[in-house]
Amino acid sequence: MHFITTPSLFSSPPPEDLVISPNVTYMAAELVIAFFSTTGNLLVCVAVGLNRKLRTVTNYFLVSLAVADICVGAIAIPCAILTDIGMPHHNLYLCLLMLSVLIMFTQSSIFSLLAVAVERYIAIFMPFRYQVLMTPRNAVLVILATWILAFLIGLVPLMGWHKTPPDTGYCFFVLVVDMTYMVYFNFFACVLTPLVIMFLIYAQIFVTVKQQVRRITSEQSGRGDGQIRTAASMRREMKTATSLFLVLFLFTVCWIPLHIINCFLLLCPRCYVPLELLLTAIILSHANSAVNPFLYAYTMTAFRDTFKAIFMCCRTVFSDNKSSPKPFLFSAHSLCMCCGLTWRIPQQSHSASSRL
Template identity: 85%
Template sequence: MNSSQNATAPPADLVISPNVAYMAAELVIAALSTVGNLLVCLAVGLNRKLHTVTNYFLVSLAVADICVGGLAIPCAIMTDMGIPRHNLYLCLLMLSVLIMLTQSSIFSLLAVAVERYLAIFLPFRYPSLMTPRNAVLVILVTWVLAFLIGLVPLMGWYKAPPDSGYCFFVFVVDMTYMVYFNFFACVLAPLVVMFLIYAQIFLTVKRQVRRIAASELGGGGEENAARRAAKMRREMKTATSLFLVLFLFTVCWIPLHIINCFLLLCPTCHVPLPLLLTAIILSHANSAVNPFLYAYKMKAFRSSFKAIFLCCRVSVEQDDTADEGGTTKHRS
């Protein structure tokens, strides 16, 4: 949601002054999101060890976050000022961008959860089910679905714009669409499914580790049991890191959806402007946190990030040395 208005339409001659603090926060998030997620894509592209189906879905999530930083946040800043004015369809298109990208993020997270479920519960069928080709196909489907869901307001599910012509979210986008269709059906339902999947994964892996530990104490096939236990612990560590990505997404986005529910179900309730802007900033900030999470929790990503930074540093130092050498030669 990108509007700082929630009461009555502003008069037609009103000049909207920009909220400098809000714009500054958004621009910082946009920069962090774009640079950080480009780094994620670069790490997966350069490091063969990161060429896994799970990471393909994380790249899809990173691409959505890059688009949030480079496209959706500028749109949010413009619509917070009521721009574009007197152009309903361009306004709806800009407001639909963030909805589409949010939906793509949710579908990417759902794909990761299902992929982890198959890896643990169907280990023998997993290689044939989750091939790179199938992963790319799933990613394409998720983006097409997200695109269609985001464009629903443009297809007619919107409110008549105010006479002032300002492009504010709550004056143009129908809250019944945002709450019943977007939140309940397209956001909350997938989130519940994902939390149930991870709960089952954690319980099953924990049970298997205990069973393997018990077999080790019984003295039967200790070496094989140790290998299986190590594999289960790795699966648990990976699932924990990916669950944290899901948890942070939920924490960042749920407050804004709750405010949408208030706007629909309690039209007379007043939502303070600072609270609304904080919820908007928090939702956008989610696009910037994942690269930091990968660097902190996943050793392969951390190593790749270090290698990229070191490579860039060495390259810059070499260029500087070459420039100095070239200048010296020229002077002689």
């Protein structure tokens, strides 16, 4: 009788008498990540829905990213836990579908980040065309396109690019998903290429904005109100770009280790990968879905103030519910009424394209 805690290290089909022993620590970590990913990103969506000041094109793309992260917490992580113990058994297409959902949502996240980077590029380098190109309608169309494309990329294994499953019928990632798909198509073409493009975009943004701020600052004589406003606007653009770049940077840090392991498994299929290293890389990749709300709260004042207002509203509602002798129905309407505080949050009076 063979016991194992994860399928991911197999370089050949597992023995017939294999018995899967669940990794409790891994599952507990995944459940914690799923909770924070779902609740935190739901809070991001609620914040944008309640606060009109947050309804910008940039934030529409961040909401798309938040929805993908919610799906990771609510759908993809439970699927990952099930496939970690080899479920479902003897159902290849359901197995492939469960393994593909995380690829879909990850790809949607990448495309949302790419849309944010392009939107920032247009705002800085094509300011007079921004209002024409970056309308809410166009933003919705871009979001729909990113989700459709991500859906198609994730479904490629279901279309035939997969391995022949072992006779045991266990649903294990490396025994079902073809590593050539994961490395050459998914990583190199669909992950690494957009990441390189985004890093180049942000590098150009940082260099250009920094040069403009220095030029305006060096023009000491004859500075008018227009120059002062331009310098302030450039600094706000720099702060916004920095916050969004941090989101991209954390995504890269969280996901690249797992893709490197996939490359290693493809190029050296019989090489040993430590179990602890593999599980850490998997947990790190999933944890990325939970960190963005904390990053928004830390770096973006408008999000932070709206989060505070929502928590204050919920606290007030539940406090009134406990002290009131009459039953109180907690609903979305009551929350919106209470969150009238949100509209009184002080906001900086800069352009909608850079307001976060």
